[in-house]
Amino acid sequence: MTRELTLLEGQTLFQQGDKAERMYVIRSGKIKLVKSKMGQSVVLSYLGEGEFLGEMAIITNSLRSCCAIATEDTVLQVYERERFEEMLANNAGIAARIIEGLVIRLEKTTERLMEPVTLLEAESE
Template structure:
């Protein structure tokens, strides 16, 4: 039996789609989660709207801040695909960190990356124009997760997930998506977005920024 099998046997738990693992502000749950299979959405209420901070998949962990700091949960975690995860309590986590320097170093690096990404997300969410936020978010996803295909890039995300990450309502962003499709800059399918040209996407964004600054020039 492998080390991974032993960990799953001891700490593994299955969760069905729709399960809320913890809610923003929760002071009771302190466990950290490591995803073996499935997908989890991390979101936060900003104003009166739910904003998606991240979607985590196999090999990724979350919930560590409450485990480390004993503070209330800063976001909500919801299972969006049936999942198998390791559920690690604070005492076990502390023992793992003390006994395995590699685990500690990997976690420090991951936390540093997340802090940097959070800064980027805040910058995007501060943009007033919802259309610009959508394109900024798509550009960032290409940078982080884009896979080259047919001289363009594919991002594995649905349109609604893109709207959630950008913090916009469907009705506010539908027009800009339609324009990008008509210009053949992007193509939408059920679970992915294909960007035919990063340069044209950037040019479109620059146009939106100028329009926001100076208005429509007749």
């Protein structure tokens, strides 16, 4: 079973380190993902309509790796852990979409990690 959840701008969906019991699909609005470590925070990405979040911690059975904050009023479709796992097991199309989304995020993260290295290498030549 799924349900809808509405967040107002600035409202936090989950905190880094929270237990993961559900994943979300953004129906409208935007969510900012922020990771904090040793007092420093970095924006990992902004997610919008049709994108999903919260699946990684469910798949790996780990705690939330970042904080999710609404940057505008946002409506989410909420999938409890059991429903999400059932969808993955019974629907290859949904599983493929999740995998595709994870790969795209990994590619974007890799690109962002390489930006400072590229700038430093160019300056040293």
